Amino acid sequence: MSTKNEVGKRSARERMQEERAREEAAARKKRQLAVIVTTLVVIAAAVVIGIVVQNGRSSSYSAATDAPGGTVGNTRLLIPVGGTAAPSTVTIYEDPRCPACEQFETAMKTTINQLLAQGKIQIQYHIASFIDRHDSGKGSKNAANALACAQNVGRFHDYHDVLYANQPQETDDAWADRSILISLAKQVPGLDSPSFEACVNNNTYGSWVTAVQSDFDKSGYNSTPTVLLNGTPAYPTYNSKDISPANFTTWVDNANKGKPLATMPSASAEALASPTAHNNPPASGAASAGHS
Amino acid sequence: MAAWIGTAVRIGLAIVWAWAGLAKISDPQAAAQAVRVYRILPETLVKPFGYGLPFLELAVALLLLVGLGTRIAAIVSGLLLLVYIASIASVWARGISIDCGCFGGGGAVAASQTQYWQEILRDCGFLLLSGWLILRPKTRLSLDGWLAA
Incomplete structure (x- = not known):
């Protein structure tokens, strides 16, 4: 038990x-x-x-309201320069802070302006701004916005030339300071004004600048300057010949054989053809003195 | 002793992932481009990956830092690194010149400026750390340990 x-x-x-x-x-x-x-x-x-937050942060761009005046293309991301009837089209992707672009401009500016004046070419500019990414800088974007502000008042090309002539070292993000961009604008007769300064300071075309860069990102071209002559890469070589003022002129002339040239207003043509002037009609002597 | 080494590995990896993630969130467009230049994903997936990956990295960093679900976080960490190593190797094999964009930046670079060897070796080092935690997920000063007590 x-x-x-x-x-x-x-x-x-x-x-x-x-x-x-x-x-x-x-x-x-x-x-x-x-x-x-x-x-x-x-x-x-x-x-x-x-994903949701970053989607919300990516700026929305509307071609109808956000693009500067006079821009062209499906979504108005391109800045055209020169007579639209010109037989050859030169497409240029440039970042304002890119040193190779500065070298290209310094070497080719005079030739390109002459070809423009002769009605042989029209240019379509894509103003990229990716150099800011490498050091979280602001200079490329600020300068691209300022160029859009200049485009909106018809002074893009002159201001573009001034910026490249005064480009800081790539490692120096000098244009993070917008007042420098504004003081450079004083070298372009008729550009600086209270509304231009407000446009630069308020980053008025910021979403356009982002959209242009986004378009460049997707283009498959991965460096600046990218230069196309009638769609064929022309920098640093075209059909395996190095670019130079003489060669570029020959390439354009060959491409234009048998085609009528565009006509430009004589004052603009004269200004473009002069190697020292910017491509706007000469304004008051005092304003344009002091740079060349 | 091994548990304390595990803690050091865990915190070290957490710092790496936090650094990698934070560097990629300030500019969503640049993050998307860093993904795009690998030319692996179709355009429709470029943005979701560019936008989402940095936050995945931050989540892994957070989990490793507090020691919650250490083994799972280490597995995700290891898988991510395998994908990154394979992607860099693929880009290298195809002769594309890019910055891996591992810690921000990214995009195309001159062929002379690629650093594929260094990038892959570095990621292999992080992969070893992840492997340690997958095999020995019990570490000191972890939420896992505190919850199991």
Whole structure:
């Protein structure tokens, strides 16, 4: 009798211990599952929130309201210069802070302005601004916006030439300071005005600048300057010949054979043809003195 | 002792991922371009990846920092690194010249400025750290440990 009782007690205790162990194991499993679920939720939530937030932060661009005046193309991202009837089209992707663009401009500006004046070419500029990405700078974007402000009042090309003539070192983000861009604008007769300064300071064409860069990102071209002559890359070489003022002129003339040239207003043509002047009609002597 | 080494590995990896993630969130457009230049994903997936990956990295950093779900976080970390190493190797093999954009930046660079060897070796080092945590996820000063106590 007593032995039976003993056996019954022991087995009851064992059963209780087993029960407790089972419960603990179940609780541990539950906790582990909770940790796994929490971990996965944290990861999924972060990704979803991230995509939504970054989508919201990417500026929306509307060609109808956000592009500067006189821009062309499907979504008005291009700045045209020169007579639209000119037989050859030169497409130029440039970043205001890009040193290779400055070298291209310094070497080719006079030739290009002469070709423009002769009605042989029209230019379509894409003003990129990706150099800011490398050091979270602001100079390219500020300068691109200022160029858009100049485009809006018909002074893009003159201001473009002034900016390249005064470009800071690539590592120096001098144009993060917008007042420098405004003081450079004083070298372009008729550009500086309270509304121009407000346009520069308020980053009025910021979403356009972003849209132009986004378009460049997707273009497949990956460096500036990218120069196309009638769609064929012309920098640094064209049909495996190096670009130079003489070569470029020859390429354009060959491409234009048998095609009528565009006519330009004589005053603009005269100004363009002069190697020292910017391509706007000469304004007051005082304003245009002091730079060449 | 091993548990303390695990803690150091965990915090170290957390710092790496936090740095990598934070560097990519200030400019969404640049982050998208960093993905685009690998020429692996179709255009429709470029933005979701460019926008989402930095936050995935930050989530991994956060989980590793507090030591919650350490093994899962380490597995995600390892998988991410494998994808990154494979992507860089693929770009290298195809002769494309880019900055990996691993810690911000990214985009095309001159062929002479690519650093594929260094980038892949660095990621392999991080992969080893992730492997350690996958094998030994129990570390000191972790939420996992605190919850299990």
